[in-house]
Each structure stands twice: as C-alpha cells, then as structure tokens.
Amino acid sequence: MAQGDITFFNEFLEDEGLKIHELNTDTVKCGLTNGTTTPAATTADPRWGAGGTTNFAAEEVTPGGNYVAGGTDVTNTFSESAGTATLGASNISWAQNASNPTNATWGILYNDTSAGKEAIAYVDLGGAFDMTTGDLSITWGSSAIGTKTAA
Numbered sequence: 001m002a003q004g005d006i007t008f009f010n011e012f013l014e015d016e017g018l019k020i021h022e023l024n025t026d027t028v029k030c031g032l033t034n035g036t037t038t039p040a041a042t043t044a045d046p047r048w049g050a051g052g053t054t055n056f057a058a059e060e061v062t063p064g065g066n067y068v069a070g071g072t073d074v075t076n077t078f079s080e081s082a083g084t085a086t087l088g089a090s091n092i093s094w095a096q097n098a099s100n101p102t103n104a105t106w107g108i109l110y111n112d113t114s115a116g117k118e119a120i121a122y123v124d125l126g127g128a129f130d131m132t133t134g135d136l137s138i139t140w141g142s143s144a145i146g147t148k149t150a151a
Contacts, residue, residue, distance in 0.1 A: 007040075029070060030109050052119075085147065123138055
C-alpha cells in the first residue's frame with residue numbers, strides 16, 4: 001500500500017547549498033517513527049539521533065521482522081540544472097511480516113553519513129500503519145522525491 005505526500009524540512013532547504021555535492025555520495029535512509037511527534041516543515045533542527053533540537057530516532061518504531069533499526073537505505077541522486085535542484089531516490093518497501101512494527105506513522109528521510117544525521121524530509125503514512133497485516137511501500141514522485149527552484 002503506497003502512502004502519503006512528502007514535505008521537506010525548512011532546515012534542510014536552508015542547508016542544502018552546503019550539502020549539494022555530498023548527497024550524491026552520502027547514505028540516505030528512511031526510518032519509521034511511532035507518531036509521538038508530528039513533524040512539520042518548521043520542525044526545529046530535525047535529526048535522526050542526538051545533537052539536534054528534534055531527535056526522531058528516539059521515536060523509532062520497534063525494529064523487527066523486515067524493519068531494521070535505523071530504517072532502510074534509499075538509493076539517491078541530487079542534481080542541479082538551470083536553477084532547479086532535484087532529489088531523486090529509489091522507491092522503498094517493507095514486506096508484511098508477523099514480527100514487523102504495528103505503529104509506523106511517519107517516514108523520516110535523513111542523511112545517515114553526516115555526523116549530525118540531519119533529517120531531509122518526512123512522509124505521512126496516514127496514521128499508525130500495521131506492517132504485520134500488509135506491505136508498506138513508499139513511492140516517490142514519478143521523476144523525483146522533490147525539486148526546489150531558486151527564487
């Protein structure tokens with residue numbers, strides 16, 4: 001079952017100029033959280049781990065079944081052409097398993113290579129998704145996760 005739209009964190013958009021060349025070689029992951037904190041584009045200093053104002057890893061679903069701690073690697077590309085930055089990635093999914101988490105509410109896309117593990121974007125999974133009763137798939141846009149055009 002495909003779920004939700006993706007929204008970039010403002011903090012990431014502000015920092016992207018510093019990271020533009022690294023996103024092509026860094027490891028990007030998508031971790032799942034339990035919904036204790038509702039992310040927003042304005043979430044202060046979002047991270048997957050300590051060091052920021054908002055630590056989404058503290059709310060990670062319990063790993064098990066086909067979901068491993070820290071989430072799944074996302075094959076990513078980052079490019080810029082004529083003033084438009086594009087973040088592309090492979091679609092990801094977790095197959096149904098009796099030991100999977102039962103409360104996946106948000107997908108948090110983050111840079112696992114950077115020391116700060118900065119969060120890039122989030123996906124609303126439409127409520128607590130029980131991965132023991134069905135596959136969970138995140139399908140990005142037809143050509144990219146997202147684009148940003150210089151103003």
